[in-house]
Amino acid sequence: MQQSTGETRKQNEKRRQYQQMAMKMRPKPPVLINSFKAFVVGGLISVLGQAIQNIYIRFFDFSKEHAGNPTVATLIFISVLLTGLGVYDKIGQFAGAGSAVPVTGFANSIASAAIEHRSEGLVLGVGGNMFKLAGSVIVFGVVAAFIIALIKTLIKMV
Amino acid sequence: MGSYWAAFLIGGLISLIGQLLLDLTKMTPAHVMSTLVVSGAILGGIGLYEPLIKFAGAGATVPITSFGNAIVHGALSEAERHGLIGIITGIFEVTSAGISAAIIFGFFAAVIFKPKG
Numbered sequence: 001m002q003q004s005t006g007e008t009r010k011q012n013e014k015r016r017q018y019q020q021m022a023m024k025m026r027p028k029p030p031v032l033i034n035s036f037k038a039f040v041v042g043g044l045i046s047v048l049g050q051a052i053q054n055i056y057i058r059f060f061d062f063s064k065e066h067a068g069n070p071t072v073a074t075l076i077f078i079s080v081l082l083t084g085l086g087v088y089d090k091i092g093q094f095a096g097a098g099s100a101v102p103v104t105g106f107a108n109s110i111a112s113a114a115i116e117h118r119s120e121g122l123v124l125g126v127g128g129n130m131f132k133l134a135g136s137v138i139v140f141g142v143v144a145a146f147i148i149a150l151i152k153t154l155i156k157m158v
Numbered sequence: 159m160g161s162y163w164a165a166f167l168i169g170g171l172i173s174l175i176g177q178l179l180l181d182l183t184k185m186t187p188a189h190v191m192s193t194l195v196v197s198g199a200i201l202g203g204i205g206l207y208e209p210l211i212k213f214a215g216a217g218a219t220v221p222i223t224s225f226g227n228a229i230v231h232g233a234l235s236e237a238e239r240h241g242l243i244g245i246i247t248g249i250f251e252v253t254s255a256g257i258s259a260a261i262i263f264g265f266f267a268a269v270i271f272k273p274k275g
Binding site: 029031034035037038039040041042043044045046047049050051052053068069070071072073075076077080081083084085095096097098100101102103104105106107110111113114115116117118119122125126130133134136137138139140141142144145146148149150151152153 | 162165166167168169170171172173174176177178179180181182187188190191192194195196198199200202203214215216217219220221222224225226229230233234237238241242244245246248249255256257259260261263264265267268269270271272273
């Protein structure tokens with residue numbers, strides 16, 4: 001008995017040392033290259049958004065203020081299509097936050113969760129899991145906005 | 159018409175901030191996105207996000223930070239018209255296009271496409 005706990009302790013010690021070593025050996029993320037990729041891809045998606053917005057303003061007579069909605073909807077449509085074709089995930093592997101931070105990344109997280117859980121059925125799978133990743137963005141956005149709007153409105157009322 | 163360079167610069171910089179948070183902190187992607195949305199809401203609340211949109215156009219409206227700003231704006235403009243209840247009714251006023259489009263297209267994508275890999 002005594003011996004066996006000694007043995008386990010030794011094993012645990014060994015495992016701990018191994019984990020420590022593995023942590024040290026694990027490659028650090030190449031921060032500079034990742035940042036550069038994210039910057040370029042995030043910038044390019046924004047340029048695409050600007051181009052779509054300019055098209056809506058010029059050819060469909062949207063005002064500058066109202067061109068935002070169709071632009072976002074179009075970007076989301078493109079993103080969901082690319083997600084379904086498996087292309088957006090490839091872009092994501094390259095770009096990291098560059099493709100996750102734009103609204104297309106938000107749409108990608110919704111579409112990929114929906115597609116992934118399709119086999120569990122439309123209600124429990126698609127409906128139940130769609131916001132698995134995007135949910136936290138909506139929840140924190142809404143709660144933060146509520147608090148901020150409440151404070152501003154109350155200040156104005158006083 | 160917004161300038162393409164300004165859109166590239168600001169859209170790129172916001173993405174770069176997201177990447178730095180991913181690489182240099184222990185935050186998960188969900189934490190980073192939530193942080194960006196809350197930052198956008200705060201910037202919107204203190205009136206700094208509108209000037210950014212004026213300068214960068216889609217460079218400021220395409221990143222997820224714009225979602226936070228848009229929620230605050232919807233809530234505030236409804237509150238001005240209808241009082242406190244407007245905060246609740248206005249929250250999704252501006253962001254409805256984004257959320258609805260994502261739900262609708264996402265649903266049909268799940269019906270049409272098969273999972274890859």
